[in-house]
Amino acid sequence: MVPLSYYLVLSGILFACGVTGFLIKRNIITIFMSIELMLNGVNLSFVAFAAHWHTLAGQVFVFFVMVVAAAEAAVGLAIILAVYRTRETLNVDQVNLLKL
Amino acid sequence: MLSVHLILFLAFGAVAVAGAVNLLVQRHPINSALSLIAVMAALAGEYLLLGAEFLAAVQVIVYAGAIMVLFVFVIMLLNAGVEEQTKGSRVAILFGIPGMLLGSLLTAWVLLRHSGTESVPAGALPGSPTEIGWLLFHDYLLPFEITSILILIAIMGAVVLASKHTSPGGGPAQKVKD
Numbered sequence: 001m002v003p004l005s006y007y008l009v010l011s012g013i014l015f016a017c018g019v020t021g022f023l024i025k026r027n028i029i030t031i032f033m034s035i036e037l038m039l040n041g042v043n044l045s046f047v048a049f050a051a052h053w054h055t056l057a058g059q060v061f062v063f064f065v066m067v068v069a070a071a072e073a074a075v076g077l078a079i080i081l082a083v084y085r086t087r088e089t090l091n092v093d094q095v096n097l098l099k100l
Numbered sequence: 101m102l103s104v105h106l107i108l109f110l111a112f113g114a115v116a117v118a119g120a121v122n123l124l125v126q127r128h129p130i131n132s133a134l135s136l137i138a139v140m141a142a143l144a145g146e147y148l149l150l151g152a153e154f155l156a157a158v159q160v161i162v163y164a165g166a167i168m169v170l171f172v173f174v175i176m177l178l179n180a181g182v183e184e185q186t187k188g189s190r191v192a193i194l195f196g197i198p199g200m201l202l203g204s205l206l207t208a209w210v211l212l213r214h215s216g217t218e219s220v221p222a223g224a225l226p227g228s229p230t231e232i233g234w235l236l237f238h239d240y241l242l243p244f245e246i247t248s249i250l251i252l253i254a255i256m257g258a259v260v261l262a263s264k265h266t267s268p269g270g271g272p273a274q275k276v277k278d
Contacts, residue, residue: 001105002105002109005212007109007146007150008211009207009211009212010146012204013120013204013207013208014120014139015207016200016204017117017120017121017123017124017200019199019200019203020196021123023192023199024189024192024193024197025124026183026184026185026186027129027180027183029133029174029175029178029180030132033129033132033136033171034123036136036163037120037123037136037139040139040140040163043143044143044146047146047150047152047155051150051151056232059152059154060232060235062155063158063232064240066162067247067251068247068250069163069167070162070166070254071250071253072254073170073171074254074255074257075257075261077170077258078258078260078261078262079261080174080178081174081178081261081262082261082262084178091186093186
């Protein structure tokens with residue numbers, strides 16, 4: 001028997017790692033992977049709550065999160081391809097056309 | 101007294117956290133992608149512990165399989181090299197690492213202090229594909245159909261964005277140099 005809070009702490013740690021990766025990484029693909037890490041952390045807390053409250057609704061929501069993540073990955077990676085094609089860099093510091 | 105459930109939870113959790121930290125430490129995107137796959141496989145194990153067998157299978161097939169293959173494919177297509185260090189990245193590390201530690205500690209403290217000690221029973225939830233499918237096609241039919249439209253739009257968007265000539269004037273896409 002594992003307390004619910006352990007699952008939530010693990011989920012929180014994964015989410016914090018995702019936020020940190022989003023902040024400290026300069027490669028646009030790694031930043032995108034950090035977003036996936038955050039989504040995974042949230043999914044774990046969804047499943048833990050679903051098991052805790054004995055309802056399957058949480059698992060269905062994880063299913064929807066996965067669908068949205070798949071759509072996001074497809075569109076996001078296409079955008080990365082387009083950015084690379086016009087800017088020829090993956091470094092977010094050099095994609096600064098909107099900067100004053 | 102450590103139960104088998106707790107030992108498995110700690111083992112999978114250790115793999116997940118190690119993979120997540122490795123994702124931050126590695127400088128090459130392909131190493132980050134491989135450690136993210138390790139995180140996803142460990143999370144599939146956690147889902148199995150929670151009784152969500154359908155989600156564990158979907159996690160491995162869709163996340164670790166399809167989405168990460170897409171990532172690795174793009175990394176290799178763009179020939180992404182080692183990440184460059186810039187002034188911005190040093191500032192981000194300066195604020196990002198303490199921010200992560202603070203956020204993790206605060207979350208852990210609040211959760212361990214306020215959420216009590218109710219346990220999640222191992223495999224107590226019927227997470228079989230039959231039950232999930234019944235729920236998906238009865239109670240959540242409208243969201244399910246809407247996500248299918250979302251997927252369709254995402255496919256078209258990906259094709260349009262990734263095609264060679266995307267400039268609105270019809271001519272070839274212009275190179276932007278500064």
